[in-house]
Amino acid sequence: MKALQGVEGQVVWADEPSPACDVGQVRIRVAAAGLNRADLLQKAGLYPPPPGASQVLGLECSGVISEVGPGSSWQVGDRVCALLAGGGMAEEAVVDGRHVLPVPEGLSLAEAAALPEVYSTAWLNLFQLAGLRPGEKVLLHAGASGVGSAAIQLCKAFGNPCWVSVGSTERLSYCEALGAQGGVVRTDGLESLNDLGPFDVILDPVGGSYAKLNVKLLSVDGRWVLIGLMGGRSTELDLAQVLGKRIQLLGSTLRSRDEQFKADLISELGQQVWPLFADKRLSPQLARTFAIKDAEAAFAELATNQVSGKLVLLIDESLS
Incomplete structure (x- = not known):
């Protein structure tokens, strides 16, 4: 698979081994990934991922589940978004199924990528x-x-x-x-x-x-x-x-929290926050999208500190 790496202060879209999908995990065919300040810091070599996390950039993504590991209740074909410690800016992401939420009704996958983090x-x-x-x-x-x-x-x-x-x-x-x-x-x-x-x-x-x-x-x-x-x-x-x-x-930092903590947080979000998207009390603030080939420009725009809302990288625009 292709994935985005931070290399010597630059971002590189390069081949990476496809991660295995283990017990309780799901594989997501990634449509889009949200861009966060943590990605800027990691790109600059200032914020390495926690031990055991993917070195690929990206703390959130959206897409369609393509594989379900034993013990997960998700189904192949589900439209989802996910919170990650790393690995979202790739053609595929494997994540604990408990860190995944459904795409709120009426939202695009690009909009959903701007929500989890x-x-x-x-x-x-x-x-x-x-x-x-x-x-x-x-x-x-x-x-x-x-x-x-x-x-x-x-x-x-x-x-x-x-x-x-x-x-x-x-x-x-x-x-x-x-x-x-x-x-x-x-x-x-x-x-x-x-x-x-x-x-x-x-x-x-x-x-x-x-x-x-x-x-x-x-x-x-x-x-x-x-x-x-x-x-x-x-x-x-x-x-x-x-x-x-x-x-x-x-x-407070979120990225380094353990798997159970994040699972409990995502569960509470699903119960308390996600229903508010359906009645329009919450909405994604998607400022701009960039094709993955323009990732360097997206990072440069975020670094200006002039963005209102979120920037999102589009990785597979064939997904809907």
Whole structure:
């Protein structure tokens, strides 16, 4: 099979051995794969896959099941999307059947490829780890990103007013159209967030450069969920503020979680989140698709940090 590898900072569509389909697993003939910041980091040699995971790029994909291993309830021909630790950007992907979800009714396979990673991330960090309760206020840094787009919609669906920080007025308008109450543009200064807070939960892919501000913006018993380090890995905090407000700092990554954890997360998504696509309360925010031959251009566009929503690579356009 052909698969996308990160080689010396470039992406290469090359031959790879086809993985075996073992007990409980399914083989997916891949139609499309979502592009995530983790793929950029892996391409650059900064984020290797967990031990035992595929070296092929891609943390989510969609397609049609072509083989079912013993013990799985899926059927050949099922249209699905899947959460992966790696291997999604390939002609075939083999994945634990418990990490697979049906394509929501009415969505294309390209749209479905944009769902598993961002909705898993948003649900895990806001509702499971931070324990978000109805009515609590949320701040989403990088609100127009793929995760941010999913998080805004989930907040709206579950009764949580949310605000965003973004990189442009156009991206702020995009977030407000999805359901955000408002927010600020980074270049205008983030201090005006003080007028919108305090916030009960902050979802933060930025890290170091926003750390002091986050502590200031959080309410008493606030939860700061750190999911990325786009703004650096180091900072200096006044721990008296953390102590006085009883702030919880939660560091969170999904890719390295074990198989059972991901299975439980996907099961909960299927029960709590997936039905909301059918009644249009949630929708994939597919910004643009790229043919697999144009993968380098897709990676370059994501690296601009100007994408609102998700980019998707089309791998087999004959599938529907």
